[in-house]
Amino acid sequence: MTAPYLAAMLPIVPVKPPNSRKRGRPPRICVPNSERALFTVDDRQFVGVIQRLSLTGGSAILAKGPIPRGTMGGMELKTVFGKVSAHVEFLQTGADGIPLAQAFRFLAMDDASAERFKAAAAQMVAEGFSDADSGGQAGQTFSKLLLSVRRLAATISSGR
Secondary structure, three states: OOHHHHHHHOOOOOOOOOOOOHHHOOOOEEOOOOOEEEEEEOOEEEEEEEEEEEOOEEEEEEOOOOOOOOOEEEEEEEEOOEEEEEEEEEEEEOHHHOOOEEEEEEEEEOHHHHHHHHHHHHHHHHOOOEOOHHHHHHHHHHHHHHHHHHHHHHHHHHOO
16 A cells, blocks of 8 residues: 555544634624615515624514524625525524614525625624734724614614
């Protein structure tokens, strides 16, 4: 047996980069400009204002109000790279400390939508809208300030 033959028989073991995040959580992106998405549940459509996004899901303030946890639906989001369509599961309300925000997770996305979404997310991260360590101290401070302002605004608006 030669060495290349033995190497071909050995299983490939993935190696984690030494500075990877605990649990591998993708960066969360604070979405700028009150971007809207169209959600669909049981053939009913309604608008939601996206608060946060990550590669695995996000949160939105829904015009319809809270959706029961575990409900499946669809989401369409326009990006500079084109329309993104995804199947989502609605999760808990009060996401990111904002009483009216509801979390959701992506269940499925076609290949074209996945590529568009990844490109849009990468652009927002590069522009400093994420909580990734690469944003530096200034980016983290700004994100905390923005989150505090959003929480205050949500508290004021829910008290009316």
